[in-house]
Amino acid sequence: MGTMILKLAARNLLRNTWRSGLTAGGIAVAVGLLIWTNAFVEGYMAQMIEGTTAVELGQVQIHRGDYADQQAIYKSFEPKPEMMESIRSVEGLEAVAPRVEFFGLAGTERKSQTTRILGVEVGAEKDVSLLDDAIEKGRWLEPSDQGREVVLGQSLARQIGVDVGDELVVIAQAQDGSLGNDLLDVVGIVKTQNNMIDRQTAIVPLKEAQFLGALGGEVHELAIRTKKPDQAEAVANTVRQRLADRRIEAIGDDGEPKKVGFTVQSWQDLVPEMNQMIQMSKSSIWIYYIIIYLIAALGILNTQRMSALERRREFGVIQAIGMSPGRLFGVVMLETVILSLFGALLGVLAGGGLSIYHAAYGFDMGIFASHDTFSMLGVGMSAHVYFIVTLEGVLQPVLALLPVAILCGLWPALSSANLDPASAIAGRQ
Amino acid sequence: MWKLAWRNLWRNRTRTLILVSAVALTYGMALVWIGMSDEIHGDMAEAAVKTAGGSVLIHGDGYWDTRSNEMLVEQPAEVSEAVQSVDGVESVTQRVLLQGLLNSARNSNPVQLTGLPPEKGASIHDVEDWVVEGSWPDSPHDAPIALGKGIVESLEIQLGDKVVMTATAPDGELTRALFRLGAILDTGSKSLNESAAYTSLDVAQKVMGLGDRVTQLGITIEDGLDEAKMAEDIRAAIGDQSKAEREGLEVLTWQTAMPEMVGAIELDDAMMYVYLIVIFLIVTFAIANTFMMSVMERVREFGLFNALGLNDRRIAVMVLEETILLAALAIVSGFVLGFSGHLIIQQVGIDMAAFTGGEMEMAGVQLMDMTITSELNPGKWLMATGFVFVVIVLSALYPAWKASRLAPAEAMEFYE
Amino acid sequence: MSLIEVSGVERTYRQGEVEVHALRGVDVTVEGGEFSALAGPSGSGKTTLLNMIGGLDSPTAGTVDVNGSRISDMDRSKAADYRLHHIGFIFQAYNLVPVLSAYENAEFVMMLQGVPKAERRERVVPMLREVGLEGMIDRKPSELSGGQQQRVAIVRALASRPKLILADEPTANLDSETSADLLDLMLELNQEYGTTFLFSSHDELVLERARRVVRLRSGQIESDQRDSDEQVA
Structure with a gap:
């Protein structure tokens, strides 16, 4: 039974390859961008910490009280x-x-x-x-x-x-x-x-x-x-x-x-403004998540809704021959989730791949600016950033996408499950 | 045809509304983002100008790189007069800048001593506004000095106490000069409080034996003028007045003086555009998808139009017209959104001080205005609008082409 | 107790400002094993009545009992479950799930019922052979003709062994030769399995073969004729 729902959902997606492809492509770009951003911020912050601590400061300092x-x-x-x-x-x-x-x-x-x-x-x-x-x-x-x-x-x-x-x-x-x-x-x-x-x-x-x-x-x-x-x-x-x-x-x-006595301070205590900067940069990534997923969500919602509307007659028949509204809900919902996960997988491959490339060879921000070094909080920064790819940085965008996908699937899934089979079969709205 | 396109757009009301809101939201957000960035970059540039000492600066040749006390402008009055005659110059301020070590009985502290002319506003920073104790620039003492409160704490001194500044005089000799603490300043910046010292121009000149000479002529120019062009004009004007004098001077724009800040602004700007473009890429997928759907759905109808004598080209044109209408609708609502966002942020402001602890040092510049508002740059907004419009129309090109090409039978196969 | 008992059923729709009386007090009973048709011009209420019996629509007044259960009182989920286990449906052409093969469509209802895979195969394969679809069981609906698709739909309805099959204009969109073959097939199956068939149709081919024809007009029963020769048993 479970496999049947899965099969139905998967085949329905494949039925319209261009549409599923475009939607998955949009999701892939969104997820890829976030993975890339995470790796960039990790790398950039590591460079800042390194610039702050490694040259002279050290990670911990001890002074007289x-x-x-x-x-x-x-x-x-x-x-x-x-x-x-x-x-x-x-x-x-x-x-x-x-x-x-x-x-x-x-x-x-x-x-x-x-x-x-x-x-x-x-x-x-x-x-x-x-x-x-x-x-x-x-x-x-x-x-x-x-x-x-x-x-x-x-x-x-x-x-x-x-x-x-x-x-x-x-x-x-x-x-x-x-x-x-x-x-x-x-x-x-x-x-x-x-x-x-x-x-x-x-x-x-x-x-x-x-x-x-x-x-x-x-x-x-x-x-x-x-x-x-x-x-x-x-x-x-x-x-x-x-x-x-x-x-x-x-x-x-x-x-x-x-x-x-003695005072013992970590670099976070010694350069609190740097620590704050880093914390702020990390937490402000969520703004990117919200903006990017909001836009991706509207794309997913539109396609999945259309695809459900198109199949009203089919869903009417399926309900008439005995599929319960709950199961139909599951099928339509699963379609959205599978599509999103597939897009996310593409995004992981693309965004992760690009991030790994930039981790190995560095990403040269200098191409955007006429000066390739700049300083922040007294620390010299190179415009050549080596990304750091972490498991968390890759998984987070995918996990954050799930609730988005589920929310986007709700409307089409609910309207499919609640349709009136008699009028759907007759072709009335 | 336009009427038909308009009606077609509303045949599927929800779909069109979702698409329009996606585009409008993205476009509106882009406008707000651009507005906020411009304002932040404006603040950064302004802070850089303040730190440098003016939009255009004149020093003894080589001073800016070495910050050496002995590189001076030999005839500041003459140069200043020449500069003031240049169109677009607002003000010229003579300053003495000295690097030195300030000693009290208890401790020593490195400072940058700035000698300012007595008139108000002679410093780009409003020293008068920073005074928390004592008085400035009027002082009962002969050689008054105003110090950041960090220095005062470090030196463990009080108003009226003596401090000695040790610095290299222009002749290269180590000179010691005596000052009395006339005012304590709170600049709002921790690092400025720990390094900033002010005295009057003539006191600085006298104690260091500078004569009439100064370190810097800080020039402000009228809004909207190009600094590089102004520097060019100023260089020419000095040249006209006294050729010999010009040989020993450097004329810098704040951008050449603070290249790291320019780099930081450019980088930030570039990253913003990269993100905006990628986000629009996501929107493009959604638009292409929706138009593809709407075209495929209506393939029979297009067949009918064809039978009625509408040729392929005109079918493609009709689909493009629908796109243009949708783009216009999205841009109008997005503009309303973006503009209201801009107005709200401009009024309310987003206080970043809570995140950064009140200040932030960047490229050697203290950013003290940590409230982000928004600034409208019509050129950039227009560019963003044009970009959005082109992106939408481009994303419908393939569906339009497809619509004109597809035989109904083939389309049904494609669609089912 | 009859298999289907419809008593005093009324159904009123609102279409904008206008009230449409689709059924105005219909009483009819159908016994197990019948091969009957609801006839009448379009708008006469025959499809509405069929939908009532299948639990796809609820009466404004009156009751519908099928196999002793009051289907007219069930909620959506219960009605779906009831259909799943007791009623088979055949609609006009193109009512298969397009992404499933002929075989998968045929076993679909049983799969929903939770019948094990082996048993499903055992039941569906011979039936598909019986209706002449041997060698086509892996084809998608789009690769089958309209008549072949309807045969798959019949197997789908029958394979789960319901007591009652409701067929709403099953021969619409088919040519007369195909329709005739299809109806003969259903009649055969009716006799072989004893499954009750109730049609709604205005196709003469259907009405010729039905052993009882209930004619509706404007939401009321106009006549109820049994083919007495064959009813003698």
Whole structure:
């Protein structure tokens, strides 16, 4: 019985191949477009997250508790080996690197610029960020960590007017208020598309930065890279628990000694506007779903209604010889669902195929614009987007189509089931 | 013939209504979408102009790329006069822009110090409107400075406190200048609050030893003029006044100054058109389908027309006439829909601030106007309308052709 | 108890402002095994009466009982179910499901009844052979002539072994030779299976063969003639 209904429905669709074909084609374009959009947004957002976190930020950062409200050079802490050990053993953590960060002036005798001095432990930093990969000219810092050398952001180097091989004077107000200065060799230039780094940052070995800032063995930041980007919040939570009871002696703003703890932040906490952007982009896809399916629905509705109207006499006969209205309803409904699923399948093949192609070779949005890079929230974005095809991104448009198809099938199915067999057979409306 | 086409259209009322509403809905939505995009892009462009300092900018040659404190406009008064004589120029504002480090006893903070002439409106940003504490531009102090509230918090200072700015002077020497906090600003943007500092033009010139020289001439132009063309005219005008002076200046449009923003707008625009075209493709399937149905249904009738002496061409023309009427109907109702949507959004506005936390940085520009309204661009709307019309008529071409070709017997087979 | 008992049936339609009285008080009974026809010009009410008996239409007044069940009181679903199990239908030409083959059309009613596949085959194949459709059972209706299509419709009606077959102008759209063959076939089947046949028709070929002709005019019974020679049993 079930197979009979299925057979009837399928054959009825095949009876009018051009009509079913056009309707399925419309559905396929709609589903394909949504699958493609999902893969595009996934890829684009991954690029944004990567741009935000991979270059420098890391997925999780640890600071002294009072550092977040106001970043000041004296708000440093000592990364004790056993503390580092307890952080390193957190599941999902790939690497952790200590950093020193403060503002100073960097320049030559002729000219200097306000500069963010970033001290990194060369060996550890390699595993956390992509700063070393961003070398545009020259080389990255010596792994020995002993060099009196500096790597500059590209725009900063141009502003100061120095190049690889030149010497650079760095002056900074140290933690104790004294003025620290040193003469460093420019060994490399980085270009990251991240404005903060390219325009303002001078990267020096950790020990050099600690010397300039008179910080001893202390640091400002521990940056963590997680094994996967989506583990950031979980790792942050675990680290937060492990550091919850640790306190360090510090001098408060009022000059009185006090105890402060640690702040652990995931990139979502650190760049909330980026996180919001991503969430908003993901949720606004539903507007596309609504618009596209509303239009596709009107197409489906029109064809299925016509096809049911055309067969009134046939449905009258079928009911007269004993098919119940309920079964007839099922047959007509099933037609719409099968047609929609077939269209969806075509859409999955077309949209999925195109997405996979764009995942492998990238999609070049630059063909639409005269400039092929742009930046958002300070992160440089390439117009060449590599799509990410997820099972969810492919299935969601198909699943969302089902209720649409069912709604569109209701009218024709109900009117077929409720027709008056006597007048339908006689050819009266 | 038109009358017959019209009646044919209404023979199947529901079908025509569904089709018309599908097209009208899509077309109306496209109009609203275009309107909202234009408004957003307008806001983005406006924000970019504000960030850059004007629609057209004049700096010492090479300044924009390096933001170097020592690249200056040597004779700003003369250049300004020459620029003002150009048709279409609204205003010319002289500014000093200095990158430097601001120090208090407690802390230091990098800033961009902008020196502004005293008259109101001299900045494209309305500094006066941002003042939350203190007074601006009138100040009891000799060298007043207005700072974003983020800087004030970071430096832990109060109104009247001293701050020292360390910056490179034009001669390349590191110079320290003393200011007193005259006003605290809330710009509405977190990052501006953390980096923006203002003082008066003459104070900036004096403390940095600039003499009459300025960093930037920000030029606003009358609405609707082409920036590139204006830049061309301005370049020529400066050239006329003093050839030597021109050699050392760069004249930029905001588009050349902020290429990433132009890229972002173009990309967004292009993606919108890609989506609109694909969505219309879906509609095309529905239209072609419906017309195919209506043609096949009436194949006997067409045979009758044929017998009555209507030739094939005229049958095709009749079907096309039906399409044109349907397109017109859909476009009229879609326009009513789209235009009302546009008016409503223009009046009410969609507040995006709730999603983005009040501001959004894009291509180095703070977008602070996060309320989307709609802007009517007649050219674009007309283009979209033409596109919809052509798409509908094209999608009925095959059914029309088929109608003129089909022998009734063949059609019955095709149809059953 | 008679197979069909129609008593005091009236049927009024509204056509715009006008009331049309299709049936104005009809009483008629039909016994099991009859081969009878409702005759009359078009508009006389014969199709309406047939539809009443098949539960496709409900009377404005009066009752219709078939096989002891009050079909005139059933709702749509019940009536459909009743038809499925107790009544076979044959309509004018072109009443097969176009997407199903001759065989599938013939077994359609049994499939709806839930008769197992093997049994359906057992019943349908010999009957299709009997009506002369051997070798055509996989053809679609569009590949069969009008007469052949009606033979499939007859098998479809008969195969489920109903007590009653209602045939509404079964010979319309057919030439007289084909009609005659078809009617002879139905008469044969009537005798072979004892199935009651009730026609509505104004075709002389039908009326010649019917053993009882009930004539209607303007919604009322005008005459009720039995072929007494053959009724003697």
